[in-house]
């Protein structure tokens with residue numbers, strides 16, 4: 001069991017509820033993410049997936065319940081501090097500095113770990129500091145190599161294809177040396193080849209970097225292929241959780257997608273994934 005985990009769980013969501021005025025975006029949602037697992041959150045449009053991610057990463061404050069990370073409650077801990085403790089995320093709509101180069105965007109990921117600010121970093125060049133910076137450069141190089149983006153390191157992000165931008169966003173999140181990676185729709189808008197590349201990187205992030213992954217994804221083929229555990233939400237409530245095959249066959253999951261009109265797409269995607 002890893003350091004700071006509770007019963008092998010990196011993250012636990014316990015009875016979390018969140019409302020926007022009269023809209024109950026989340027109602028009493030509970031589940032855990034096991035260390036070293038790939039866990040996926042699915043559900044039709046408006047089910048509460050993004051609200052859940054924002055509650056976990058600290059962008060939203062739940063009205064009830066608790067989020068526990070590495071064995072400690074992080075209720076009241078602001079989003080940047082959660083990131084420093086090892087919670088990195090990517091966004092549904094890519095959140096990169098588009099005018100900056102790939103390398104500079106990756107370096108920004110590491111800033112979450114700097115104890116001093118950028119000005120201190122310029123003037124304080126003691127031995128410990130130099131060593132830290134050397135280590136950082138080494139990690140950045142490992143990430144660039146791992147994600148096969150060496151050839152674009154000096155290019156501005158704005159000039160890159162959508163698939164490559166998503167990969168740079170993953171690189172920046174990895175540069176934070178996270179314990180858990182929260183991926184919000186990692187393959188949305190990607191073509192098949194880009195999707196397959198991203199699937200391979202997500203698996204390798206877990207295998208080679210030992211990072212636990214929690215993702216929200218609409219691509220059921222990808223979810224069924226990659227996940228150890230699947231959590232399904234509908235109307236802000238968790239309707240079931242379990243192994244991909246179990247969740248896929250659960251009648252409440254089928255009817256949730258039936259109700260949303262997404263069932264044809266769902267069936268198609270299940271067939272494409274190995275879970276079918």
Ligand SMILES: Nc1ncnc2c1ncn2[C@@H]1O[C@H](COP(=O)(O)OP(=O)(O)OP(=O)(O)O)[C@@H](O)[C@H]1O
Pocket residue numbers: 020023024025043044045046047048049050051052
């Ligand atoms: N900032 C907000 N203000 C008001 N209502 C919101 C806000 N964010 C989400 N909601 C509402 O909360 C509910 C859950 O939305 P959420 O975006 O979390 O769903 P989702 O599962 O991520 O949907 P999608 O798959 O379309 O991204 C919806 O009814 C939505 O309209």
